[in-house]
Amino acid sequence: MADTLAGPSHFQVLPRASLKHSGRQYHKRIPALKIPKGRALSGKTDEQVLFQSGAASCRGAHARNRAMLSCAAASAEPAASSTLSELDLVPVLNLQGMIEPEVPAGTAASVFAIFDEGKKLQFVGFSKDLRNSLRTVFSRRPDKAFFYKAVNLPQLDQNEMVAIRTAWFEEVGGAPTGNKLAMERKAWSExxxxxxxxxxxxxxxxxxxxxxxxxxxxxxxxxxxxxxxxxxxxxxxxxxxxxxxxTEEELAQRREQAAQLSKATRTVAFTLDDEPSQFELRIRNNYKTNGGRMFDVNVTFEDRETTHRVIVGKEYYEDFDLDPEEVLVMTFQFLLKKKTPRQTEGMLLSSQFNINYFAISEVDQWWSDFVNEWTNIGKTLQGDGKFWRMNRCETDLAVAWLRRHGK
Structure with missing residues (x-):
C-alpha cells in the first residue's frame, strides 16, 4: 500500500516499506493530487512504477535500509545527521510568523518529520519543496503541526528517502499515527x-x-x-x-528582518523549581505613556510563544536606576516562577490574573512577594501594605473571623 504525501506537485507518492512480513512490496498506489508530467520523484513520469517489488526477508530489507541510510548520511552534505534524535527541532512558524525553513542550496529533496505542541512525532513525509510542504501540512493540521525536523538531500533518490523514513520509524518504536492510521494519514496527506x-x-x-x-x-x-x-x-x-x-531581494529582506528581531529578543536564564531554565522575551513595540512605558511583547517558554501588552509605571524603574525593559524581564521571570497561566480567554474570573494585558502595579497588588525581585538586585521597593489587595480580601476576612471565634 502506498503513502499519499500531502500537497501539490512538491509532494510526492512513495510506497511504504514493508515491516510486518517478507512478502512482496506491491506496485499499487493510492491516487493522489495530480502531479504534473515529469515531476514524479524518481524523475520518471507519473505512470511509471516508483519502487521495484522484491521478496527479500524483513530482516534483509531492514539491513539494506540501514546501509542506505548510512550512505545517505555520508552523501547528503547539507544534513549533519539523519538520525531523528540528533536533528534540530525547529518551530514551523518563525519569529515573524512565517514558514521559511532554511534549505541549503543544491537541495533536491527532503525527508521531514512533524511534531505537535508536546513535541510528539505525528507524521513523516517527503518533499521536493520543503517550504510549501510545511505550508501544506500546517494549513491542513494547524492544531498538530508545531515543530519539524528535516534531512535535506542533494539528489532525488527514492530508496534513500524511504530508508531514512524506515530508520526513523525504527528509532521511535514504530510509525506515528499520521503514517500508521488510515484516517490520520488521510488528514495529513489529502x-x-x-x-x-x-x-x-x-x-x-x-x-x-x-x-x-x-x-x-x-x-x-x-x-x-x-x-x-x-x-x-x-x-x-x-x-x-x-x-x-x-526572490533574492525578498530573501535578503527577510534575513534583515530576522536579524532585527534577533536583536530585540532577550534570552533570560532563571531557576524554576530548583532547576535551571530560560525563556525568550521579544519586544515588538515600545510606547511612551504619561506614567511610564507600554510594551507589546512575545514570550517563548517551553517552546510555546504567547503575546502580552504590559504597562510599566515609572515608579518601578525611575528611582532605581533601572531600564523599563529590565523591569519587564523581572516581571515575567516572577510570573513564570509562579506558574501563572500565560494565556487567558473570554471573561475572566476574579481569581484569574489577566496576563494578556496588565500593568506592573497589578502584579505588585496580586503578589506581596513581588518586592523580592528588587531585593534580589539590591534595591528596595515599597513592600506590602501600599495596596488594598482585592484578590486576598476574602481570605483575610476568613482569617479574622476564625481568630475572633477562637478557632
Whole structure:
C-alpha cells in the first residue's frame, strides 16, 4: 500500500516499506493530487512504477535500509545527521510568523518529520519543496503541526528517502499515527473534506471549512497568506495554493528582518523549581505613556510563544536606576516562577490574573512577594501594605473571623 504525501506537485507518492512480513512490496498506489508530467520523484513520469517489488526477508530489507541510510548520511552534505534524535527541532512558524525553513542550496529533496505542541512525532513525509510542504501540512493540521525536523538531500533518490523514513520509524518504536492510521494519514496527506452531503452544498461547506482553517491558522500567529484552491472548493474540499518562490531581494529582506528581531529578543536564564531554565522575551513595540512605558511583547517558554501588552509605571524603574525593559524581564521571570497561566480567554474570573494585558502595579497588588525581585538586585521597593489587595480580601476576612471565634 502506498503513502499519499500531502500537497501539490512538491509532494510526492512513495510506497511504504514493508515491516510486518517478507512478502512482496506491491506496485499499487493510492491516487493522489495530480502531479504534473515529469515531476514524479524518481524523475520518471507519473505512470511509471516508483519502487521495484522484491521478496527479500524483513530482516534483509531492514539491513539494506540501514546501509542506505548510512550512505545517505555520508552523501547528503547539507544534513549533519539523519538520525531523528540528533536533528534540530525547529518551530514551523518563525519569529515573524512565517514558514521559511532554511534549505541549503543544491537541495533536491527532503525527508521531514512533524511534531505537535508536546513535541510528539505525528507524521513523516517527503518533499521536493520543503517550504510549501510545511505550508501544506500546517494549513491542513494547524492544531498538530508545531515543530519539524528535516534531512535535506542533494539528489532525488527514492530508496534513500524511504530508508531514512524506515530508520526513523525504527528509532521511535514504530510509525506515528499520521503514517500508521488510515484516517490520520488521510488528514495529513489529502485536502480537507468539508463533509457536504449534497452536491449543491459542496461549495458553501468548503468555503466554511476554509474560513475555519484560516481562523485557526491566524490564531497560531501565522502571517503567511493562504488562498484556497477554487477548483477544490467546487469539489467540497479545501487546500491552499503553494507560495511563490522568494526572490533574492525578498530573501535578503527577510534575513534583515530576522536579524532585527534577533536583536530585540532577550534570552533570560532563571531557576524554576530548583532547576535551571530560560525563556525568550521579544519586544515588538515600545510606547511612551504619561506614567511610564507600554510594551507589546512575545514570550517563548517551553517552546510555546504567547503575546502580552504590559504597562510599566515609572515608579518601578525611575528611582532605581533601572531600564523599563529590565523591569519587564523581572516581571515575567516572577510570573513564570509562579506558574501563572500565560494565556487567558473570554471573561475572566476574579481569581484569574489577566496576563494578556496588565500593568506592573497589578502584579505588585496580586503578589506581596513581588518586592523580592528588587531585593534580589539590591534595591528596595515599597513592600506590602501600599495596596488594598482585592484578590486576598476574602481570605483575610476568613482569617479574622476564625481568630475572633477562637478557632
Amino acid at each position: 485536502p480537507v473534506a468539508a463533509g457536504a452531503i449534497s452536491e449543491r452544498g459542496r461549495l458553501e461547506a468548503a468555503k466554511s471549512q476554509a474560513l475555519e482553517l484560516l481562523v485557526m491558522i491566524k490564531s497560531r500567529g501565522c502571517k503567511e497568506e493562504f488562498v484556497a484552491k477554487p477548483d477544490l472548493l467546487l469539489e467540497g474540499k479545501v487546500d491552499f495554493e503553494p507560495a511563490a518562490a522568494l
